[in-house]
Amino acid sequence: MGKVRTAHLDNGLKVLIKELHTSPLVSVWCWYRVGSGDELPGQTGVSHWVEHMNFKGTVNIPRDEMKGIVEKFGGTWNGYTWIDQTTYLETAGKDALDTLLFIEAERMTNGLYEPAECESERTVIISELHGSENDPDQLLDTEVTASAFRAHPYRHPTIGWIDDLRSMTRDDLYGYYRRHYVPSNATLVVVGDVDADDVLRGAGKHFGSMAAGAPSARARAAEPRQVGERRVTIEREGTTAYLKFAWHAPSATDPDFFPMLVLDAGLTGAKGLNIWSSFRGALPQRRARLYDALVERGLASAVAGSLVPTKEPFLYSVSLTAMDGVSLSALEEAADAEIARVRTGGLTDVEVARAKRQLRARLVFENDSVTNVAHQIGYFETIAGPDYLDAVADRVRDVTAAQVADVAARRLTSETRTVGRFQPAGRRA
């Protein structure tokens, strides 16, 4: 396993390369430092819609040929948008390298944004929004997030509010694209069975002649300190009750982040730090504090914690699914008691040691493929800057039980939390 090689083109494009010769594959990711946290009122969802448009044809790759160009190399492609970042990826046979760099260069500068395609994608995205609202837990998550923030743009969902999706125009999309999709606002990551010198030559060939553009200036409003508990209740048809707690979380670079990560692992089981892969599937949580108190005692059928590394302070949330026949009030009372217990007493030394061992293992598991390695390199470069990823394992190792107790006491307070309840209509609260 080689180290990451870092280079900058003259126009500011950062290129990160890691040679991994374990499979005959290459994974190319192009990251932009723009996400829904950069959106203004009235244009919520524009980052994500722009991402969709960037699969709809470029000057040199007509839309009909977008489909098939990666597949010729047996490849897969995708993209995602979240609060701090937008990214595009392809993983394919190693011979695809030059084609994949060409695709990403086209995407950065030559998007077509045909008006008819923009209109067609509007309804696709509204369908995506409605599909997520079919899930009560997702609906509750959106409402809790919106309630937890007063000023910071992390408050709106990445997919956008429905009225903005109905009113935005092609010019809104294209203007946003032109502003943010420039080399100085991007990082190109290449991992796989490649020669780093070849990658650098290819990056120069495809991206080198682009104008630098201006890096995105972030002017995000600061979130005022929350001074009282907020509550949101949704009551509609359903079969299952859901409960969610959200507290303001430390950013990835805040000294509280790693103690908080260990705290979450102790409460709900360690996820790791790869939002592309680790947050799917089963977790090691049977010895976790909240699993033991709520699932094992028959109050909840599922418990999940979420602490994601972000550029600015986002949320730490605990999501609970009520066991059939258990009222939300009973579940909240029991969960509240456990959270109070950890707030006043922290985790035991045994729990902290277990959480750290879990995280150590998960950090290995989540780097098991060229695609995942490339994701982690690009993600942390984009939200936290260089050198962060290399230090993650040591920073987990160095967390102490006292630090965990301290963040629990300061951060899991009632007055700084938002509580969300989804109550199936007709069932007793």
Next chain:
Amino acid sequence: MTSSVAGGLSPVRQVLSNGAVVVAQETAFSPALTISLAFRAGSLYEPADREGLAWFLGRVIDRGTATRSADAIADGLDDRGVALKVSTNRHLMTLSCTCLSEDFADVLDVLGDVVRAAAFPPSEIEKRRVELISVIRQDEDNPGIRAALALQTLLYGDAHPYGRPAKGRVETVERFTREDLLAHHAGRFAPSTLTAIVVGGVPAGEAAARVQAAFEGWRASPPGERDVPPVPRAAGTRITIDMPDKPQSDIAYGFTSIGRMDPAYYAHWMMNTILGQFGLGGRLAENIRERQGMAYYVYSAFDPSVGPGPLVVRAGVDPGNVERALAAIDAEVAALGRDGATVREFDETRQYLIGSIPRMLETNAGIAAFLQTAEFFGLGLDYDRRLAGLLRAVTLEDVNAAAASVLDPARACAAVAGPASLRGDA
């Protein structure tokens, strides 16, 4: 370098004296490995009046053995960051997990005990029963799951093991006894039904030897096999499940198709890729998502098994667009069934599937799943190297014959879950 899979897999395979099959493949991806223990103990083997028993057993099997409490098992796994996943399909129940290479021996020791000596403590049965009932209730509020389950029943009928809900129903789960679990475990968990696969950062010979040591002393009578009953020809029924509060309707539309060992399998695989997989989702996505902007997701999935598996089209659309979407699906199905694929589609699809073989083997878990499939269907240790040739041997005529044999809208079944009153006209 033996640990690189760049040139293809080179697994070690052993059959133990008790009939258990062990397969090991070393990789150099990371200092971790995936363990996959698959038993021929899936829902096919449940008694007819015990729908969901195999699934339920999968939720209780790791909650206590003759010598380990549920907490001791949790300690053995959780402390090492290991989450045991138990997946139950029609034929197999698979226990799998990923662990650090340094923890291999300890984790294998726990798993070996779990599968051989599960005790099913009564208190754990009751906890997991309420949990499963909660999950079934949750599914009842999910239009995607409701539509999929309804289609499964339309295609195979209530009585066929492929038509029954894998998780069972609330009324069947309420009736399960500890004796039911013990009987299914004793009847199906035996060395002769086990394929144990280890893939990752341990030399293959060493991994195989450790698995052999864990299982070679296990003696149990080989259980009998059970045939898959014949599949009735579906009658083209279409139904609606009313879920008035949901913002989006989910469509499940499909056919019964062929079994995995049918010689036409590779032609059907290519046909399905053209219909609903290639790019964003084949012809279906080109029409329904790209041209009409009706759906965020639309695709088809082909799931052949021992018996004829389903070919299913899935889409999520605005309730007012359900009829339009069904008409578009009918049109694409009819066109591919009637006119076949183009030469370009055929060439691109074949190139794509051949080229994607290394991606199937990108992770330890991916290789373990690939080897489990190869072992279950007897495809051979060199299947990853032969697969490209099998795909190259398929002709455009083969693909068109596969399409003609399945894709007829008149015999498609469909289930739509969502607000019935909002369904628009085509």
